[in-house]
Amino acid sequence: MRYESPDTLEAAAKLLASESGEARILAGGTDLLVQIRSEVLSPALVVDIKKVAETRTIKEEAGGFRIGAAVTGAELKEHSALKKVWPGLVEAANLIGSTQVQGRASLGGNLCNGSPAADSVPAMIAAGAVASIVGPNGRRDLKVEDIMLAPRKLALQKGEIIASFLLPKRAPHSGDAYLRFIPRTEMDIAVVGCGVSLTLDGSGTCAAARVSLGAVAARPLLVEDAAKALIGSKIDDAALEKMAAAARAACKPIDDKRGTIEFRTDVAGVLAKRTALIALERARKG
Amino acid sequence: MKHHVTTTINGDETEFLCDTEQTLLDCLRDELELTGTKEGCGSGDCGACSVLLDGRLVCSCLVLGVEVGGKKIDTIEGMATGDKLHPLQRKFLEHAALQCGICTPGVLVAAKSLLEKNPNPTETEVRYWLAGNLCRCTGYDKIIRAVMDAAAEMRGA
Ligand SMILES: Cc1cc2nc3c(=O)[nH]c(=O)nc-3n(C[C@H](O)[C@H](O)[C@H](O)COP(=O)(O)OP(=O)(O)OC[C@H]3O[C@@H](n4cnc5c(N)ncnc54)[C@H](O)[C@@H]3O)c2cc1C
Ligand code: FES
Ligand code: FES
Numbered sequence: 001m002r003y004e005s006p007d008t009l010e011a012a013a014k015l016l017a018s019e020s021g022e023a024r025i026l027a028g029g030t031d032l033l034v035q036i037r038s039e040v041l042s043p044a045l046v047v048d049i050k051k052v053a054e055t056r057t058i059k060e061e062a063g064g065f066r067i068g069a070a071v072t073g074a075e076l077k078e079h080s081a082l083k084k085v086w087p088g089l090v091e092a093a094n095l096i097g098s099t100q101v102q103g104r105a106s107l108g109g110n111l112c113n114g115s116p117a118a119d120s121v122p123a124m125i126a127a128g129a130v131a132s133i134v135g136p137n138g139r140r141d142l143k144v145e146d147i148m149l150a151p152r153k154l155a156l157q158k159g160e161i162i163a164s165f166l167l168p169k170r171a172p173h174s175g176d177a178y179l180r181f182i183p184r185t186e187m188d189i190a191v192v193g194c195g196v197s198l199t200l201d202g203s204g205t206c207a208a209a210r211v212s213l214g215a216v217a218a219r220p221l222l223v224e225d226a227a228k229a230l231i232g233s234k235i236d237d238a239a240l241e242k243m244a245a246a247a248r249a250a251c252k253p254i255d256d257k258r259g260t261i262e263f264r265t266d267v268a269g270v271l272a273k274r275t276a277l278i279a280l281e282r283a284r285k286g
Numbered sequence: 287m288k289h290h291v292t293t294t295i296n297g298d299e300t301e302f303l304c305d306t307e308q309t310l311l312d313c314l315r316d317e318l319e320l321t322g323t324k325e326g327c328g329s330g331d332c333g334a335c336s337v338l339l340d341g342r343l344v345c346s347c348l349v350l351g352v353e354v355g356g357k358k359i360d361t362i363e364g365m366a367t368g369d370k371l372h373p374l375q376r377k378f379l380e381h382a383a384l385q386c387g388i389c390t391p392g393v394l395v396a397a398k399s400l401l402e403k404n405p406n407p408t409e410t411e412v413r414y415w416l417a418g419n420l421c422r423c424t425g426y427d428k429i430i431r432a433v434m435d436a437a438a439e440m441r442g443a
Contacts, residue, residue, distance in 0.1 A: 002287075002305045002306060003289070003350065004352075005305045026350075026353075028348075029348050029349065029353075030345075030348050030349065033309065033347075033348045033349075033350070034329045034330060034348070036307070037328055037329065038329070046306070046350075048350075048353060050353075072342075074342060087301055096306075097330065097418065098330075098333065098417055098418020098419075099396065099400075099414075099415050099417070099418055100330070100333055100336055100343050100344055100345045100348075100396070100418045101330055101348075101418065103342040104344050104345075104348060163429040187417060187418070210382070241427070254385075
């Protein structure tokens with residue numbers, strides 16, 4: 001296994017693209033190094049992207065935030081401006097593992113590891129995050145909901161690297177939230193995860209909403225029908241019930257020891273309601 | 287090919303040679319004979335391998351040795367000052383917060399990093415911060431009490 005740590009994305013993309021064997025990007029390593037150790041993966045080349053400044057910085061841009069793909073959960077938590085505007089996204093990222101894992105785990109790694117249960121992904125999708133991707137042929141943007149296609153399968157081409165994520169400018173009276181259901185109280189994989197982001201108008205009517213579910217299908221879902229149930233409503237009980245029904249209808253979960261299909265589907269509705277209520281409370285305050 | 291890595295460990299500039307596959311934990315234990323840092327699982331679950339990397343608490347089993355060039359690492363070996371134990375170490379002995387001791391270096395490193403950020407944590411904060419440090423022996427209560435007591439002493443309470 002070779003290790004490279006270039007300081008530009010262009011150089012990193014070139015190294016990845018020209019490797020004939022298996023090549024992997026290294027961010028925090030909390031998925032990759034576990035997989036290498038357990039021999040699930042044995043890449044010929046590992047390209048560490050953390051020397052590239054863009055991947056490691058959070059900055060305000062176009063009224064929103066640009067978050068480097070390799071910024072850690074611990075760093076997100078310490079960024080008070082980001083936490084104020086996107087508390088749900090930061091909380092989702094902070095659910096990943098222990099304090100030690102937080103010291104390394106990144107949003108880019110969480111998404112690109114390609115697990116349908118990745119905690120930060122529904123929160124990023126709800127937030128409308130757009131990934132900026134650099135590859136051998138230059139840079140392009142892709143919405144986060146379009147990146148993961150199936151377990152371990154991404155819409156990225158050989159040599160492409162997610163450099164950063166742009167979170168859009170926030171309208172007044174907006175709020176987001178992320179909740180997951182796990183059988184234990186800590187350190188577990190989501191049976192269902194739900195991210196909600198919404199904006200109220202001056203009269204308290206829902207003007208915009210995005211709802212995303214994780215762990216209930218082969219990929220994290222943007223559930224447009226669930227958002228439609230909220231938009232135009234005062235987010236009263238009737239709207240929440242309609243949203244929960246839409247969330248349940250979108251589920252195509254697996255059946256396993258951690259949750260049956262019926263259970264995961266039912267919980268998706270319950271969790272969507274609870275998450276929306278937290279986002280609503282935040283939007284009213286914001 | 288061996289990598290030549292220069293890093294600062296517990297304040298001292300240190301050099302070592304390693305293979306790409308070797309984790310920071312492997313390098314500390316096998317190349318530098320700093321065996322205070324323990325391996326429990328090798329997969330990020332147990333926290334026995336906890337160290338600080340540029341001041342940040344991490345699992346050294348999930349860091350490659352080649353990644354730490356030019357960085358600052360703090361391990362359990364840097365915790366006592368000569369023969370003088372750190373208050374956390376003393377309180378662990380007083381409260382019998384260890385039995386087999388495998389988890390202890392990791393718990394101590396993690397607890398020290400908490401108290402540096404938050405000298406006055408609640409019991410809940412201590413429990414959450416240390417949730418990634420597994421202990422098969424003590425049942426945790428004695429560990430938590432020792433950390434709370436050390437924090438109080440360090441605050442001068
Ligand atoms: C003890 C433990 C507990 C965990 N708990 C959780 C949990 O509760 N919830 C959860 O969601 N996850 C959890 N994880 C999984 C993991 O920590 C997260 O998925 C984390 O966000 C991965 O980020 P990373 O930076 O460490 O990724 P890495 O391991 O560096 O990379 C992961 C994958 O993504 C690729 N990659 C990384 N960055 C990029 C990029 N910028 N562009 C393209 N590809 C990239 C890598 O090549 C690799 O295949 C846990 C892991 C451990 C060890
Ligand atoms: S040995 Fe590193 S977490 Fe267990
Ligand atoms: S004292 Fe034995 S594992 Fe903690």
